[in-house]
Amino acid sequence: MAVVALLWAPAAVAGADGAAPRKASYGATVGWAIAIHGGAGVIERGSLSPETDAAIRTTLSAALKAGEDVLAAGGPALDAVEAAVRVMEDSPHFNAGHGAVFTSAGSIELDAAIMDGQTLKAGAVTGVATTKNPVSLARVLMERGPHVFLAGAAADSHAKAAGLAQVPNSHFMTERRRRQLDSLKMHGQGAMLAPGSRTDELRFGTVGAVARDRAGNLAAATSTGGLTGKAPGRVGDTPIIGAGTIADNRACAVSGTGTGEIFIRVRVAGQICDRVRFGGQDPEAAAAAAIAELGALGGDGGVIVLGPEGDGLFAMNSSGMYRARASAGGSRETGIYADE
Amino acid sequence: MAVVALLWAPAAVAGADGAAPRKASYGATVGWAIAIHGGAGVIERGSLSPETDAAIRTTLSAALKAGEDVLAAGGPALDAVEAAVRVMEDSPHFNAGHGAVFTSAGSIELDAAIMDGQTLKAGAVTGVATTKNPVSLARVLMERGPHVFLAGAAADSHAKAAGLAQVPNSHFMTERRRRQLDSLKMHGQGAMLAPGSRTDELRFGTVGAVARDRAGNLAAATSTGGLTGKAPGRVGDTPIIGAGTIADNRACAVSGTGTGEIFIRVRVAGQICDRVRFGGQDPEAAAAAAIAELGALGGDGGVIVLGPEGDGLFAMNSSGMYRARASAGGSRETGIYADE
Numbered sequence: 001m002a003v004v005a006l007l008w009a010p011a012a013v014a015g016a017d018g019a020a021p022r023k024a025s026y027g028a029t030v031g032w033a034i035a036i037h038g039g040a041g042v043i044e045r046g047s048l049s050p051e052t053d054a055a056i057r058t059t060l061s062a063a064l065k066a067g068e069d070v071l072a073a074g075g076p077a078l079d080a081v082e083a084a085v086r087v088m089e090d091s092p093h094f095n096a097g098h099g100a101v102f103t104s105a106g107s108i109e110l111d112a113a114i115m116d117g118q119t120l121k122a123g124a125v126t127g128v129a130t131t132k133n134p135v136s137l138a139r140v141l142m143e144r145g146p147h148v149f150l151a152g153a154a155a156d157s158h159a160k161a162a163g164l165a166q167v168p169n170s171h172f173m174t175e176r177r178r179r180q181l182d183s184l185k186m187h188g189q190g191a192m193l194a195p196g197s198r199t200d201e202l203r204f205g206t207v208g209a210v211a212r213d214r215a216g217n218l219a220a221a222t223s224t225g226g227l228t229g230k231a232p233g234r235v236g237d238t239p240i241i242g243a244g245t246i247a248d249n250r251a252c253a254v255s256g257t258g259t260g261e262i263f264i265r266v267r268v269a270g271q272i273c274d275r276v277r278f279g280g281q282d283p284e285a286a287a288a289a290a291i292a293e294l295g296a297l298g299g300d301g302g303v304i305v306l307g308p309e310g311d312g313l314f315a316m317n318s319s320g321m322y323r324a325r326a327s328a329g330g331s332r333e334t335g336i337y338a339d340e
Numbered sequence: 341m342a343v344v345a346l347l348w349a350p351a352a353v354a355g356a357d358g359a360a361p362r363k364a365s366y367g368a369t370v371g372w373a374i375a376i377h378g379g380a381g382v383i384e385r386g387s388l389s390p391e392t393d394a395a396i397r398t399t400l401s402a403a404l405k406a407g408e409d410v411l412a413a414g415g416p417a418l419d420a421v422e423a424a425v426r427v428m429e430d431s432p433h434f435n436a437g438h439g440a441v442f443t444s445a446g447s448i449e450l451d452a453a454i455m456d457g458q459t460l461k462a463g464a465v466t467g468v469a470t471t472k473n474p475v476s477l478a479r480v481l482m483e484r485g486p487h488v489f490l491a492g493a494a495a496d497s498h499a500k501a502a503g504l505a506q507v508p509n510s511h512f513m514t515e516r517r518r519r520q521l522d523s524l525k526m527h528g529q530g531a532m533l534a535p536g537s538r539t540d541e542l543r544f545g546t547v548g549a550v551a552r553d554r555a556g557n558l559a560a561a562t563s564t565g566g567l568t569g570k571a572p573g574r575v576g577d578t579p580i581i582g583a584g585t586i587a588d589n590r591a592c593a594v595s596g597t598g599t600g601e602i603f604i605r606v607r608v609a610g611q612i613c614d615r616v617r618f619g620g621q622d623p624e625a626a627a628a629a630a631i632a633e634l635g636a637l638g639g640d641g642g643v644i645v646l647g648p649e650g651d652g653l654f655a656m657n658s659s660g661m662y663r664a665r666a667s668a669g670g671s672r673e674t675g676i677y678a679d680e
Contacts, residue, residue, distance in 0.1 A: 151491040154573025233494025234487045242582040242607040267582040278619030
């Protein structure tokens, strides 16, 4: 857990003369970029069947493309992160929307947030039970207010009034996640929050995206079902601006996934941006330091980080993270294991 | 709103030779200290009757004493902030516990948080309806977990199971606050969130405390009813670690009060601590800068801040803040208006 894997650090960009590559300096325009994640945790090689591995990569690629299409057409980063997250919310492979984990009561309660790095406008929801795409509800709150953050039935009522698609709670349920809850109940609740426990797979799968558009604006969005067997009413880090989600053009955009309770206490996303903004640290150094603090308190997980220039980067202290990224320069990749 | 009033900046302390006063340098032990607030907003001289002015000061003094007694006896900062906040929760003069503001539905929903600067443990609740002292429920979550943050009926159930005093929702209701809701409904919801509106008085009254104990540990706690006429389910900044509440021995402890939606977006409390920790700023400069950012986005309110040494300080961009502070050195004061 003490080991922090830093993947895909910002690529060197060509100098003004087009020749010697140089380290990106903040402020230069380098075009659009996007990075997404579908959760981090104990994902060892061989633990996924070839079919599951392929299906997850296909969905990651589709989510990435939804965001890329927006950005390549000159659209806003906000639209890109919302589009990418919606694809993962609708997929059964991730712990968000359809395919989310169960609470201890056998229900599904969803959290989501979105933030605009240009205006610092934000929207967040927790305990969503009937709104098909929680990230779009967060977007509605961000756009229309008056509140930034709504909880529970009031959030779903707000979505309904705004015309967002409503579904029965059973829409989100999958047999795989129900078996995970059953397994957890058999092995005891205590195992749930123990770091490195064999139930690690139960805890992760949160999805998120960070993007920078042609205008240089940053945005971030995150969506999750939380952790298997969580108490109804539990609020995780995902909807907390500065814990699991943040975007600030002056610093960076971050979406996190992992041990939510520790993400809240360490304020992982906000700490990364503040290390950049007030401490003058590079995003990769800032992300590594924040993940190290997470680990020191017994937490694990990872973040995707995107600065005012350069490609997205990933930092984690877990053995895997479902992830993908692309940028205007033409790079495009998906990954699962820490060593790829 | 652009004017930031900084009150009670850290006092100069005597040098090692006991003669020349010097600016406190961080790291030295200067004994215990506590600062509390009962909300900030438009509080002009003459707007309070002499009786109300006196009653508020008396309650502030009693809340301060509850914290002082703990600290003077060598008790932990956590106990001090919880004790001080409980006194204000039980008083009808502040927007927390008994005397809290009404939601648009005519109910009372309470938010609270507490944090330990030594361990970074935290607890938070939102939408509490029947637990007499929400800050103590936050403390129970902090101590026992497994979750940091609970919302709604689940939070009250958790409190009941933990043996915390339960009351009917009507326990929190006062005629004065009901009239404020009626007045708001007459003048329209739109006026509620407009900065500088005549309904300012409806918005504030959040209570909070920050303390440092003899061992040098920091703690913070905040409790509120939110804002008059808020939507049921609205989560404000108070229970969000890094927005309205934070404690971190490496930086400072902060409790905020004001336009909750903007406090969330600016991450006021966390930003102050991160400016200190990563930017090397003094707590007073950090607080002034964060309040200036709050104001730039149309927000108003104030914070109490306490560092590893020195007395508590207050920063606000409003015309008044109910506040008090004391320290081991024997200083003790209460204040309401910005100019006192």
